[in-house]
Amino acid sequence: MRGMPRSRGFVALAAALLALVLGASAASADTGDVMEEQHTPPNAQDGFQAGTCNEDPPWPNQCSPDDPPALFYTQAAGHPPIGFTQYYVKHKTIIPNTLEENLAVPKTIRVDLPAGLTVNPQATPQCPLEVFQANEANCPAGSIVGREEVTVAVQVGGVIPNPAGPPGTFLPKGAVLPPSESPSLNTKVPVYNLIPKFGQPALFGFKIGSAKTPVYVEGDVAWESDYHQGFTIHLPPPNPLVQTLKSRLVNFGESGDGSYITNPTTCFDPNTGAYSTFLRAQGHFPAEQDDPFPQAFTPWEATLPPGVGSTGCDKVPFEPGLIVKPGTDKVDSPSGPEVTATLPFRPNPKGLEQSHVRNASVTLPAGMGLNPSAADNLVACSDEQFGKGTRNPVACPAGSIIGTAEVETPPLPPDSLNGDVYLATQESNDPESGQMYRIFINPKSQRFDIDVRLVGNISADAETGQLTAHLRETPQVPFESVTMKLDAAKETLTSPPTCGPNQTTSAMEPWARPGTFATPSSSFTLSSAPGGGACPQTLAARPFEPTFAAGPTKTKAGEYTPFELHMTRPDGAQEFRSVQVTLPPGMTAQLRNLDYCPEQRIIDAERAFTGSREAAAPPALCPDKSFLGTSRIAAGSGPNPFIANGNVYLAGPYKGAPLSLAFMTPAVAGPFDLGTVVVRTAIHVHPETVQVTAISDPIPWVFGGAKLGIRNIDISIHRKPFTLNPTNCKASEIAAEIQGGGGNPNDPAAWSKMQRSSKFRATKCGALKFRPRFTARIFGGDNQARRAANPKFRAILFGHHGDANVKRASFITPRALILDQSHIRTICTRVQLAADDCPKGSIYGYARARSPLLSEVVKGPVYLTSSKNELPDLLADLEGQIDVQLRGVISAVNGRLKTVFRRVPDVPVRKFVLTMKGGNRGLLVNSENLCAKPRFAKLNLKAHNGKKKVNNRLRLRLDPCR
Numbered sequence: 001m002r003g004m005p006r007s008r009g010f011v012a013l014a015a016a017l018l019a020l021v022l023g024a025s026a027a028s029a030d031t032g033d034v035m036e037e038q039h040t041p042p043n044a045q046d047g048f049q050a051g052t053c054n055e056d057p058p059w060p061n062q063c064s065p066d067d068p069p070a071l072f073y074t075q076a077a078g079h080p081p082i083g084f085t086q087y088y089v090k091h092k093t094i095i096p097n098t099l100e101e102n103l104a105v106p107k108t109i110r111v112d113l114p115a116g117l118t119v120n121p122q123a124t125p126q127c128p129l130e131v132f133q134a135n136e137a138n139c140p141a142g143s144i145v146g147r148e149e150v151t152v153a154v155q156v157g158g159v160i161p162n163p164a165g166p167p168g169t170f171l172p173k174g175a176v177l178p179p180s181e182s183p184s185l186n187t188k189v190p191v192y193n194l195i196p197k198f199g200q201p202a203l204f205g206f207k208i209g210s211a212k213t214p215v216y217v218e219g220d221v222a223w224e225s226d227y228h229q230g231f232t233i234h235l236p237p238p239n240p241l242v243q244t245l246k247s248r249l250v251n252f253g254e255s256g257d258g259s260y261i262t263n264p265t266t267c268f269d270p271n272t273g274a275y276s277t278f279l280r281a282q283g284h285f286p287a288e289q290d291d292p293f294p295q296a297f298t299p300w301e302a303t304l305p306p307g308v309g310s311t312g313c314d315k316v317p318f319e320p321g322l323i324v325k326p327g328t329d330k331v332d333s334p335s336g337p338e339v340t341a342t343l344p345f346r347p348n349p350k351g352l353e354q355s356h357v358r359n360a361s362v363t364l365p366a367g368m369g370l371n372p373s374a375a376d377n378l379v380a381c382s383d384e385q386f387g388k389g390t391r392n393p394v395a396c397p398a399g400s401i402i403g404t405a406e407v408e409t410p411p412l413p414p415d416s417l418n419g420d421v422y423l424a425t426q427e428s429n430d431p432e433s434g435q436m437y438r439i440f441i442n443p444k445s446q447r448f449d450i451d452v453r454l455v456g457n458i459s460a461d462a463e464t465g466q467l468t469a470h471l472r473e474t475p476q477v478p479f480e481s482v483t484m485k486l487d488a489a490k491e492t493l494t495s496p497p498t499c500g501p502n503q504t505t506s507a508m509e510p511w512a513r514p515g516t517f518a519t520p521s522s523s524f525t526l527s528s529a530p531g532g533g534a535c536p537q538t539l540a541a542r543p544f545e546p547t548f549a550a551g552p553t554k555t556k557a558g559e560y561t562p563f564e565l566h567m568t569r570p571d572g573a574q575e576f577r578s579v580q581v582t583l584p585p586g587m588t589a590q591l592r593n594l595d596y597c598p599e600q601r602i603i604d605a606e607r608a609f610t611g612s613r614e615a616a617a618p619p620a621l622c623p624d625k626s627f628l629g630t631s632r633i634a635a636g637s638g639p640n641p642f643i644a645n646g647n648v649y650l651a652g653p654y655k656g657a658p659l660s661l662a663f664m665t666p667a668v669a670g671p672f673d674l675g676t677v678v679v680r681t682a683i684h685v686h687p688e689t690v691q692v693t694a695i696s697d698p699i700p701w702v703f704g705g706a707k708l709g710i711r712n713i714d715i716s717i718h719r720k721p722f723t724l725n726p727t728n729c730k731a732s733e734i735a736a737e738i739q740g741g742g743g744n745p746n747d748p749a750a751w752s753k754m755q756r757s758s759k760f761r762a763t764k765c766g767a768l769k770f771r772p773r774f775t776a777r778i779f780g781g782d783n784q785a786r787r788a789a790n791p792k793f794r795a796i797l798f799g800h801h802g803d804a805n806v807k808r809a810s811f812i813t814p815r816a817l818i819l820d821q822s823h824i825r826t827i828c829t830r831v832q833l834a835a836d837d838c839p840k841g842s843i844y845g846y847a848r849a850r851s852p853l854l855s856e857v858v859k860g861p862v863y864l865t866s867s868k869n870e871l872p873d874l875l876a877d878l879e880g881q882i883d884v885q886l887r888g889v890i891s892a893v894n895g896r897l898k899t900v901f902r903r904v905p906d907v908p909v910r911k912f913v914l915t916m917k918g919g920n921r922g923l924l925v926n927s928e929n930l931c932a933k934p935r936f937a938k939l940n941l942k943a944h945n946g947k948k949k950v951n952n953r954l955r956l957r958l959d960p961c962r
Contacts, residue, residue, distance in 0.1 A: 049087075050111075052080035052263060056250055076310040076512060077265045077317075077352040079253050083146075085111060086248035087279070105238045108282040109247075112222065112230040116264030116356060116476035116511065119229070120410045121202045121219075123347065124256030126195045132205055133214060139192050145260060146191040146251035148206040148215070150244060191217070191249065201448040202411070208236075217249070223451055224391045227475035258349025259410060264476060265355040265512045267313035316512035318355040319344055322362070322520040324504040327488050328495050329527045331535045332572045332709070334371055334638040335495040336403070336488030337364070339469075339504070341520075342481045345410055355510035356476045362469045364493075365502035365523075369465035369707025370437070371494040372644075373636030375669030378402070378490070380425040386440045388453040394442055396422045400671075403486035405443045409479045412448060419443040421484055424455065426672055431460040431705025434470055436674075441484070460705025463746055467493075467705075476511055494637040494707055497542060497572070499535040500525040530571035530637075540743035540750070544574040548756035550581065550734045552725055557762040557945065558802065558908075560590070560721035562629075567713045567738065571637050574740030575701040576710050577751050582735045583692040584760055586726025586805070586906030586944065591659075591881060592855045597622030597649040602662050606678045621664060621676075622649040628719045631663055634712035641711050642669055646677070648717060657682035658882055661694070663715075667703055674704030687885040690905035701745050724853070726906045727804040728944035729765035733757040765804065765945035772806060772949055773798040774939055777957035778930065780918060785930040785960035790820060790922030797912040801852070804943035805908055809901040812893060813924070814935035814956055819871070819890070819897050820925035827872050828863045838863050838877075844923055845916040847876035847886070851909050854881050862914065864923075874899060876914060897924070906944045931961035 052073045073080035090103045127139035189206045194216075196203035202219035213236045222228050235244070253261030320343050327336035339362060343354040381396035400422040407417035424438035431437070434457030441454040457470045486492050496502045501523040508518045529535050536542045547568045554561035569576060605621045626649045634641040646665030654660035661681040667674035681696045701708055717723055736756045744750040778784060779792040795811065826841030838861075845862035858880030867873040867889070874888035888899045916923060935956040941949040 050085040053082040056082045074311045076267050076313045078263050079349050081253055083251040083253050083261050088246050104283045106283050109233040110280040112278040113228050115226045115228040118262045120259045123260040124193050127192050128195050143193045144190045145193045145255045148189050148191055149248040150187045150208055151246035199449045227477050254349035257347035259347035262353050264310055265316055267310045313512040316352055316355045318510040320508045320518050320520050322506050322522045324522040326495055326524050330530050331526050332497045332637055333495050333530050334491035335493050336486040338485040340483040345480045355512035358511045359509040360471045362506045364467045364504055365496050366466050367496035371491050371636045372642035373638045373640055374491045375642045378670040380671035381422040382425050402490050402492050405441050406483045407443045408481045416445045417443040431462050434459040465702040465707040491638050499537055542574045544740035544752050546738050548736050550758045551760050555763045557765040558727045559725050562718035563723040565715040575745050576699045577741050578696050578698050578739040580695045580737040584732035585689050585691045588724050588907050589722050590853045594650055595623045595625040596652040597626040597662055605664055605676045626650045629717035632714040635708045635710050637709050655682045657684045659683040677703050685882050687883050690907050725762050729762045731761045733759050768804040768945050770804045770943040770947035771800040779959050782960050787926050787928050789926050790918050792918030793916040793924055795914045799909045804945040805906045806904045807944040808942040810940040811899050812938035813897045814937050816928050816930055817924050818927050828865045847914045849909055849912045930958055
């Protein structure tokens with residue numbers, strides 16, 4: 001007898017089920033050459049029959065398909081009082097009701113039962129096989145679960161008088177007496193529930209004849225298909241004097257604790273005969289042959305007669321439960337959760353058992369996601385290696401084992417079914433399909449020859465990483481409890497990020513009532529943070545104290561050098577969601593001779609099914625001339641995060657910025673290829689200081705349905721030459737604003753912000769020389785030199801390679817050149833300038849500059865703009881690969897016009913040309929004839945390293961005076 005239910009097992013598995021009946025009602029089939037094809041006697045259908053009945057009337061009215069439907073027991077999930085199978089040996093009539101002749105001798109009988117019909121061998125005591133073989137009378141009384149009724153035919157030729165013939169004649173050899181004439185030849189013997197041999201799920205036996213020859217009914221389960229039960233009877237060798245005409249095996253469905261036989265828990269349309277059974281017979285032919293030869297099994301299908309089927313599915317209970325243990329007491333840590341589904345088992349001869357589970361889905365708590373840390377130690381098992389649908393041995397590699405599965409099922413002793421859970425190969429790149437992440441479930445028992453093979457599909461929410469496990473169309477078999485426990489050492493999952501309560505929900509559909517669902521749930525709480533201390537109650541309460549370090553690997557002023565950035569966060573902290581980094585003024589990069597990674601290639605990388613191409617041969621997606629460096633990402637919770645290496649490419653304008661970086665990281669982790677993670681970073685350049693600010697797109701915290709848990713971000717920009725140090729040695733910093741997931745990682749409004757910085761100061765600025773050249777000239781013919789003329793003016797600044805860059809430039813015109821205020825008409829306002837909408841009339845000149853950092857010159861108009869000073873400012877609006885604005889402040893000093901460019905960017909310039917219009921748009925006017933004598937200006941240049949170049953007698957070149 002079984003005790004109380006246990007809580008171990010796996011969903012919808014009770015694969016050791018054996019039944020000795022064929023359906024929830026009677027069924028019959030034609031069995032061809034071995035079994036009878038005609039009605040013998042008239043109320044017994046041909047071949048074989050089987051059914052579940054309310055009672056077992058005396059022969060010949062023994063619950064056959066010709067009986068009234070009320071005699072059948074049809075309640076779904078109920079325990080029928082009687083279950084029977086019977087067959088007739090094929091024979092022919094010599095004398096009606098008197099003389100029959102066997103045409104076959106059965107050797108082996110094989111019956112396959114409808115799915116869902118179960119028997120519980122554990123419902124009664126079981127007799128040891130050796131006790132049964134020695135003397136069945138010594139078997140426990142409770143081990144009798146039925147009886148075998150055998151109608152034998154005796155080969156009595158020349159011994160028994162022929163009742164139909166003349167006096168003194170005898171029955172011919174090969175003839176038999178039908179049961180109606182020889183009731184004493186009907187044998188009824190008890191059927192015992194035996195302890196099965198190793199490799200058998202169930203075994204039953206009875207003894208027949210005066211020699212008490214044992215006949216065994218060997219149970220099995222079709223675990224390679226739909227897990228229906230079957231049994232095989234190996235009959236004794238042919239006896240020349242005794243042959244079997246009819247065999248009827250009767251089982252007492254309410255034996256033991258009442259749960260011995262249980263009807264299926266489905267209710268099909270009774271008029272379709274939806275339940276089917278199959279009988280296969282192997283026989284000796286012909287009957288009189290001394291050396292019988294075996295014949296192959298031939299299958300025959302039997303369906304229920306119209307009007308009979310399982311009923312009452314609305315009464316079948318379905319009360320599943322769910323228990324979830326997190327496998328850790330810490331938040332955001334590797335976990336090996338244990339999930340147990342339960343169904344109460346309450347044996348009662350007049351009660352109903354729980355419906356079998358058809359479909360089951362279990363949704364883990366939010367934040368309990370796939371952990372990348374597990375990837376390096378995992379391999380996947382292929383469908384061929386798993387062998388579902390076959391009896392081939394499971395050949396999954398050891399590295400694919402991620403947990404265990406245990407099943408407690410009523411028909412087996414406790415702790416009989418247990419095995420491994422394997423990681424299955426990836427079949428899709430859609431995390432929500434259930435085909436990207438799959439598992440193989442393999443609880444088994446060599447003792448009882450059960451090898452359950454199920455496929456679980458894991459769908460992962462693409463935005464949150466929340467996991468739902470699905471088991472679909474599971475076998476119609478009972479279970480008390482099913483437990484799947486993931487191996488914590490494999491670190492396959494990460495625990496939720498908050499204390500909780502963290503709730504697991506489910507939806508379980510019964511076979512009894514498809515389309516309806518039970519929704520048991522379970523919750524747990526966590527107690528501590530990974531580094532110790534109390535765990536956070538909310539997402540927003542999680543700490544966020546990331547570390548940040550960035551800077552060039554060398555500090556020499558004006559030197560090209562690799563640049564590195566490092567960010568870290570511990571387990572339990574908020575996710576990285578974005579980062580903004582501002583470089584010190586003068587820390588720039590050489591873009592000359594570089595290509596942009598084409599936008600379409602970046603889009604293709606984001607959409608690609610595989611990241612293997614990018615991982616195999618960098619740079620695989622973008623041109624080599626766009627490659628800038630590498631990235632290294634540590635992802636996942638626990639002490640051994642997964643390391644993903646990626647590439648950094650230069651890309652074109654993006655989100656209003658003139659440049660961008662494309663960080664491409666192949667998400668190829670262990671057996672998974674999730675594609676390529678692409679994060680764009682807009683590179684903004686301040687137009688007046690050329691100070692660089694990089695603003696990243698949101699950093700993924702979930703990708704391909706996996707919860708990334710990015711711990712470290714390491715970036716190395718090491719293309720030569722690219723990053724350039726400033727030529728000033730002023731103490732500065734590389735500032736960062738790092739955003740964390742806050743109260744909702746998917747809502748930017750809920751993110752938190754943290755300011756971080758790294759100090760930086762260039763070195764050896766004094767070693768830089770400062771050797772600029774400067775020329776100024778007046779253009780035009782003689783008329784441009786006359787008094788009151790408005791000449792065209794041009795100034796050119798030449799830089800020297802390797803020198804310090806110009807920081808401030810001051811130019812004072814000769815006394816003969818003054819400001820013509822009458823020509824100051826249209827001025828561009830600050831609002832217009834910010835909107836890039838200066839009126840055409842505010843253009844008073846043009847400028848262009850060539851830098852060794854850029855492939856092309858930058859150029860544009862020179863505006864008069866509104867100013868805080870007495871006179872308008874002079875602004876050169878240079879456009880190109882990078883837009884630059886140079887603002888000059890105009891003033892009068894001792895009657896001379898002075899223009900000061902106070903904030904010249906710390907960038908190298910080979911040549912800068914400023915041209916001011918003449919004529920009616922000229923700002924300069926001659927106060928006297930310029931050709932009367934040489935004209936001298938004043939020039940004051942200051943470098944970013946503090947060095948100066950002053951020329952108080954800079955001779956103005958006068959083209960009209962040649």
